[in-house]
Amino acid sequence: MRRVLLLVCLAALAFPGLAHADEQTLTLRSYQPISIAPFGVVQGSEVIPSPKVDGYVVGVTATVVDTAGVEEPIQNVMLHHIVLAKLGAKDATCSTYTDYDGRKGPVLAERFYAEGEERTRIDLPTGYGYANRGSDYWGMVFMLMNHRAVADTVYVQYTVRYVTGETLTPVRPIWLDVRNCDADPIFNVPGGGKVFSTFSRAAELTMPESGRFVAGGAHLHGGGIRLDLTNRSCSNRLLFRSEPTWGLPVIRPVMHENGPKHMTTFGSLAGIPVRAGDRLRLKALYENSLPHTRVMGIMILYLAPHETAPCAPLPQVPADPSSAPGAPPRVVLPLLKQPRGPLAAGIGSTFLRDFQFGAQRVELRRGARFRWKFAGPSRHDVTVASGPVGFASPSRASGSFAVRFTKRGTYRLFCSLHPTQMTQVVTVR
Numbered sequence: 001m002r003r004v005l006l007l008v009c010l011a012a013l014a015f016p017g018l019a020h021a022d023e024q025t026l027t028l029r030s031y032q033p034i035s036i037a038p039f040g041v042v043q044g045s046e047v048i049p050s051p052k053v054d055g056y057v058v059g060v061t062a063t064v065v066d067t068a069g070v071e072e073p074i075q076n077v078m079l080h081h082i083v084l085a086k087l088g089a090k091d092a093t094c095s096t097y098t099d100y101d102g103r104k105g106p107v108l109a110e111r112f113y114a115e116g117e118e119r120t121r122i123d124l125p126t127g128y129g130y131a132n133r134g135s136d137y138w139g140m141v142f143m144l145m146n147h148r149a150v151a152d153t154v155y156v157q158y159t160v161r162y163v164t165g166e167t168l169t170p171v172r173p174i175w176l177d178v179r180n181c182d183a184d185p186i187f188n189v190p191g192g193g194k195v196f197s198t199f200s201r202a203a204e205l206t207m208p209e210s211g212r213f214v215a216g217g218a219h220l221h222g223g224g225i226r227l228d229l230t231n232r233s234c235s236n237r238l239l240f241r242s243e244p245t246w247g248l249p250v251i252r253p254v255m256h257e258n259g260p261k262h263m264t265t266f267g268s269l270a271g272i273p274v275r276a277g278d279r280l281r282l283k284a285l286y287e288n289s290l291p292h293t294r295v296m297g298i299m300i301l302y303l304a305p306h307e308t309a310p311c312a313p314l315p316q317v318p319a320d321p322s323s324a325p326g327a328p329p330r331v332v333l334p335l336l337k338q339p340r341g342p343l344a345a346g347i348g349s350t351f352l353r354d355f356q357f358g359a360q361r362v363e364l365r366r367g368a369r370f371r372w373k374f375a376g377p378s379r380h381d382v383t384v385a386s387g388p389v390g391f392a393s394p395s396r397a398s399g400s401f402a403v404r405f406t407k408r409g410t411y412r413l414f415c416s417l418h419p420t421q422m423t424q425v426v427t428v429r
Helices: none
Strands: 021-027 033-034 040-047 054-068 075-086 096-098 104-106 109-116 128-131 138-146 152-165 173-179 187-189 198-206 211-220 224-231 236-242 267-275 281-288 291-294 297-305 343-345 348-351 363-366 369-374 383-386 400-404 409-414 423-428
Touching: 033 138, 040 075, 054 075, 054 109, 075 152, 096 224, 096 236, 109 173, 109 297, 109 343, 128 297, 138 152, 173 281, 187 343, 211 224, 211 236, 224 297, 236 297, 281 291, 281 297, 291 343
Parallel strands: 343 363, 348 369, 363 423
Antiparallel strands: 021 152, 033 152, 040 138, 054 128, 054 152, 075 109, 075 138, 096 104, 173 297, 187 291, 198 281, 211 267, 211 297, 224 236, 224 281, 369 400, 383 409, 409 423
């Protein structure tokens, strides 16, 4: 029998103007404690508690707490990202996904909420809700970072504003991702461009049904400039732009490039109209003077199904009061461990296994092709911290990854899952 932790808190008074007659604020946390090694990075998935009565989700936020239920500051444990999904429900934009080792399989859950360092808060407009049955099961995918030299044990805690006893207009979550249906949906900004140069990745979606987007949020990484959603079927008009607000503290040791502290969100009673068959385009834009590795471009929107006219007029969407867009800070990642061992000149490959690169100091000629072989048993990756060109491999426990080095210089590499343990320097002459 599953144990459900339902702590009913201050109720709807904390949300003036958004409250319902039968709204509760439920504070839930993951069943299993999550152990993180010193300076560790942990990824995982698990079934989590969900409301046990029929109703509607009208708001969600999440954080990390210690075993006593006290919130962990970002300087201790960072919630790098979290995705909540309803198990057994059909996802609107993905039916088949690729796992970390490149295997394909069916998607058996509907993604309905996500956040990263920007701590996205979803508040649906009054009258709208994400329908949930008391018999539904929820699952969670997460990635956490421990920035201290001591091990820690934490829980993911999420707050759900939940309405019962009345009928709301149901919304359907629409997940947009420039690398959709991938367990590791990353891409890499190569860098090396002039100051103010940019790099973009985009993906398109054909809308499965008509309706109005009544709320939405987005996720970018360090170096991000904005995410644009346009309707190509309506003269490429802009539907929603999410921009980053910077200002998170620099957390040491610097284990990854900081993301923004906020991304523009929106909520609209009228909603942004789209029609079945419309071709929507999501474009993630990053600055390109420096490499930015393992970045993402994700947007989640909430669609209220409704018949709309072709290219119907767009409403005036209220401005996000927490948004203060600006240029991303320039960050050069250091290596947290100095590579050691003899210089391996002219070799064609090496291995990664727990927890080291086989050859930590490598010298190659320009144009050489080099291969890394993953020897497990844990998952690892090859990621550029700094260098002439940014690249990163998938995180894998088996298989291999190869790169042809066409630009000379010094490439400082690390495993993003074990940044204080696994480093390598490749010098290209």
